[in-house]
Amino acid sequence: MTTGTDQPKRLILNLFEMNCVSHITHGLWRLPDNNRERFNDIEYWTELARLLEDGGFDAVFLADVVGTYDVFRGSAETAVRQGLQIPNNDPAVVVPAMAAVTKHLGFGITFSTTYEPPFAWARRASTLDHLTKGRVGWNIVTSYLPNAARNFGLEGEVEHDERFARADEYLDVLYKLWEGSWDDDAIVADREHNVFADPAKIRPIDHDGTYYKVEGPHLPSPSRQRTPLLITATQSDAGTAFAGKHAEVVFTGGPDQAGLAATVARLKQAAVDAGRAPGDLKVVTTAGIIVGATEEEARAKLARFQELSDPEGYLAHAGLPWDPTAHPVDARLGELADSRAHGRWRRIADPEQTVGDYLAGFGDLSAHPLFAVGTPDQVADEVERWLDELDIDGINLLQYHTYDTAKDFIELVAPVLRERGRxxxxxxEGESLRDRIFGEGDRLPERHFGARYRGGAHLPNRTGISDPDQLTA
Structure with a gap:
């Protein structure tokens, strides 16, 4: 597939990260010279940022959760023992440190709309966009862990579609704050008359909705992007409709490559259904890549990684509400009453499948839908095929070893992809994250829903902040 200028589609290249020990490749933190245990150190993040920028990555994508994985075996014991996303620190806090040692690297920050009010997040996101000079993206999630709900005072999870209804209004509040509360020329910095900002060009938003009531105005002045690059992570019907309206980049997946391609098509159609263009929405998915100078070297790395990959970590991560390890490996799933309960990330099991065969899929590194192992040319061939046949736009590169996974890609695969125009x-110089991805400037395009509030349009009061005594004089 080529673009409208007959050039090969360029890969959006992100590193998949999380502020924890065991993010998504469980057990591999034990590899020699793996740096995962250093995640509490600021030097971990500054070294990583410099490496990625030197290697030409578009962004580092920072995942997050606000609860523990405590469904498997009825507790968080497995997750805690394996370091599975606990301990886990705030992803947004490390961004200024990485931004301070780089000029170009982008930052995708995961933050949930379900538990913290929109006004506070709007302020934090604008601050980060200021500090990075427009290099921030927001991965919009609604949170799914039952423990997360209990951590914020609820008895259980908010129902799935209800979470997306709340998120839709949450975004509406944010657009009003980011796009509508301040005019572009509100900062005048008039030293002679001691006027820093013009009150007439700053307005409250007076949002009064179903879930949120926010007066405003937005506390930060407009940042370079105003609205950070908007990312969502979804495969569901409600999430797809939400992405069609709001997302600029969607992080998604599927059980296999055919399922992924179908998801990509649905997402881009959702953007069209929302009055946008298919190209307004870029699709990024996780990819596992193990590369060596020779195929034998690459497969030896895979074998070494596979030895330490721990299935129990994947069982806990999947939120599996039953324990396959408690049954004989030759038992068929259809014979086990508890096997009818399925984890959040696993398709319904075949009743004829044995427990042993079912377990074999957990922790099998090569079972990932987008997985490539081999020489630089072999890996580059696969990446090109993903771009052209599956119609994805980019990858979040899985880390098996930190920092060797990124180094291998930078030193071996990236030069080949550059030669091929990918x-x-x-x-x-000086581009924002949005402009890098779309090449259409720093701001949301006019056809995006969030742009409707610019200049105070569609707000209850467009007149700005005034002195009450003057209004009644």
Whole structure:
């Protein structure tokens, strides 16, 4: 597939990260020289940022959860023992440190709409966009862990579609704050008359909705992007409709490559249904890549990684509400009453499948839908096929070893992809993250729903902040 200028589709290249020990490749933190245990150190993040920028990555994608994985075996014991996303620190806090040692690297920050009020997040996101000079993206999630709900005072999870209804209004509040509360020229910095900002060009939003009531105005002045690059992570029907209206980048997946391709098509159609263009929505998915100078070297790395991959970590991560390890390996799933309960990330099991065969899929690194192992040319061939046949736009590169996974990609795969026109050869000086991804400037396009509030349009009061005594004089 080529773009409208007959150029090969360029890969959006992100590193998949999380502020924890065991993010998504469980057991591999034990690899020699793996740096995962250093995640509490600021030097971990600054070293990683410099590496990624030197290697030409578009962004580091920072995952997050606000609860423990405590469904498997009825407690968080497995997750805690394996370091599975606990201990886990705030992803947003490390961004300024990484931004301070880089000029170009982007940052995708995961933050949930379900538990913290929109006004506080709007302020934090604008601050980060200011500090990074427009290099911030927001991965919008609604949170799914039952423990997360209990951590914020609820008895259980908010129902799935209800979470997306709340998120839709949450975004509406944010657009009003980010896009509508301040005019572009509100900062005048008039030293002679001691006027820093013009009150007439700053307005409250007076949002009064179903879930939120926010007066405003937005506390930060407009940042470079105003609204950070909007990312969502979804495969569901409600999430797809939400992405069609709001998302600029969607992080998604599927049980296999055919399922992924179908998801990509649904997402891009959802953007069209929302009055946008198919190209307004880019699709990124997780990819596992193990590369060596020779195929034998790459497969030896895979074998070494596979030895330490721990299925129990994947069982806990999947939120499996039953324990396959408690049954004989030759028992068929259809014979086990508890096997009818299925985890959040696993398709319904075949009743004729044995427990042993079912367990074999957990922790099998090569079972990932997008997985490539081999020489630089072999890996590059697969990446090109993903771009062209599955119609994805980019990858979040899985880390098996930190920092060797990124180094291997930078040193071995990236040069081949650059020769083939699939990766940028350099950064454009001073570009924002949105402009890098779309090449259409820093701001949301006019056809995006969030742009409707610019200049105070569609707000109850467009007149700005005034002195009450003057209004009654």
């Amino acid at each position: 990766l940028r050869t350099s950064y454009d």
